[in-house]
Amino acid sequence: MTAESHRSKRTVLISGxxxxxxxxxxxxxxxxxxxxxxEKASAPRDGGYPIDVRGTAIEVAGRMGILPRLRDAHVDSxxxxxxxxxxxxxxxVPPHTLAGSxxxxxxxxxxxDLTAALHAAVRDDVEFLFDDSIDTLDQTSDGVDVAFRNGGxxxxxxxxxxxxxxxxTRRLLFGPEGPFHRHLGYRFAVFTMPNAFGLARELxxxxxxxxxxxxxxxxxxxxxxxxxxxxxxxxxxxxxxxDSQADLVAEAFADAGWEVPTIIEAMRGAxxxxxDTVGQIRxxxxxxxxxxxxxxxxxxxxxxxxxxxxxALVGAYMLAHSLAAxxxxxxxxxxxxxxxxxxxxxxxxxxxxxxxxLFPTTxxxxxxxxxxxxxxxxxxxxxxxxxxxxxxxxxxxxP
Numbered sequence: 311m312t313a314e315s316h317r318s319k320r321t322v323l324i325s326g327x328x329x330x331x332x333x334x335x336x337x338x339x340x341x342x343x344x345x346x347x348x349e350k351a352s353a354p355r356d357g358g359y360p361i362d363v364r365g366t367a368i369e370v371a372g373r374m375g376i377l378p379r380l381r382d383a384h385v386d387s388x389x390x391x392x393x394x395x396x397x398x399x400x401x402x403v404p405p406h407t408l409a410g411s412x413x414x415x416x417x418x419x420x421x422x423d424l425t426a427a428l429h430a431a432v433r434d435d436v437e438f439l440f441d442d443s444i445d446t447l448d449q450t451s452d453g454v455d456v457a458f459r460n461g462g463x464x465x466x467x468x469x470x471x472x473x474x475x476x477x478x479t480r481r482l483l484f485g486p487e488g489p490f491h492r493h494l495g496y497r498f499a500v501f502t503m504p505n506a507f508g509l510a511r512e513l514x515x516x517x518x519x520x521x522x523x524x525x526x527x528x529x530x531x532x533x534x535x536x537x538x539x540x541x542x543x544x545x546x547x548x549x550x551x552x553d554s555q556a557d558l559v560a561e562a563f564a565d566a567g568w569e570v571p572t573i574i575e576a577m578r579g580a581x582x583x584x585x586d587t588v589g590q591i592r593x594x595x596x597x598x599x600x601x602x603x604x605x606x607x608x609x610x611x612x613x614x615x616x617x618x619x620x621x622a623l624v625g626a627y628m629l630a631h632s633l634a635a636x637x638x639x640x641x642x643x644x645x646x647x648x649x650x651x652x653x654x655x656x657x658x659x660x661x662x663x664x665x666x667x668l669f670p671t672t673x674x675x676x677x678x679x680x681x682x683x684x685x686x687x688x689x690x691x692x693x694x695x696x697x698x699x700x701x702x703x704x705x706x707x708x709p
Contacts, residue, residue, distance in 0.1 A: 326473035330605025330622035332428035337630030358421030365698025367620035397568035477607035496588035501580035555585035
């Protein structure tokens with residue numbers, strides 16, 4: 311490729327080597343854009359809690375050619391066992407009966423496995439700037455002048471923030487997160503711990519009113535467990551530093567039974583502890599000028615919907631398609647929102663339709679949920695949730 315032909319390409323800077331960032335880079339490269347990804351970490355992030363890929367997102371993965379690799383990485387959990395406050399079994403059910411997913415089609419994979427598959431698909435075609443991030447953005451009529459933390463300066467035709475729920479790009483563009491954050495009444499902590507319980511390809515969840523503790527074995531009995539602690543807090547606390555958050559979690563579970571004290575002790579020693587509020591990002595618009603947002607930065611749905619990764623994959627596809635079909639960036643961003651927002655809205659609304667029933671906040675609600683779980687064991691497989699497939703993907707046009 312000559313320098314002249316390279317300059318003729320539209321240039322796009324993506325902030326964040328996330329699921330959305332990688333997927334957007336893949337499609338923009340296919341459409342003939344010159345793509346750069348800046349990522350504050352030193353490499354694509356591995357590990358992470360298992361995530362779901364469902365419905366329309368499965369089609370996106372298929373069009374990217376990564377579906378066989380994801381099927382090989384499918385966790386294939388065998389059951390979810392619910393326990394009462396004393397550790398007694400309430401019910402044990404197949405995972406798809408709760409998720410509303412399609413057994414044999416929809417996937418659950420480790421976040422790191424999805425990231426690795428996406429990175430392998432773009433690493434030879436996209437410029438990566440690791441150990442760096444955006445410092446300032448200055449829009450002009452001709453592009454976006456970007457100053458990087460490491461001192462570099464460059465100009466791009468477009469910039470896209472794919473840097474997560476607490477997006478730095480969004481803050482630079484639209485201001486503080488507060489007006490866009492919808493708190494859903496819970497806080498959570500996730501981390502890994504030794505498998506001292508003999509669990510294999512299964513999830514065990516303990517519940518008391520307003521509290522839940524889960525151990526998720528994505529592998530065999532010798533593999534680490536993913537631990538999850540979730541508790542009801544109507545208002546988000548002000549503390550953001552890890553030590554304060556861990557103290558808050560431990561306080562919430564101070565008198566809990568079963569193996570919760572062991573889990574709390576493991577949390578104290580975990581080197582991968584992540585704590586946050588459970589919330590959504592809801593914005594009136596996802597772009598301003600030559601800068602747009604995608605994935606959690608624009609429309610985080612919360613883990614309660616199970617659709618964060620799917621929205622990231624689908625949103626990236628739709629944004630790239632709109633940019634390719636509309637040479638004018640204003641028209642492209644308008645088309646992106648018009649075509650994608652109904653899908654986003656349908657999936658964010660899943661939390662309003664009973665998903666949080668897995669985490670009842672009162673004794674009465676918990677008893678009702680447990681009764682439903684016992685009944686669920688005898689029911690046929692559920693109908694897939696229409697929100698998962700509420701969007702028909704446009705075809706891949708010629709660049």
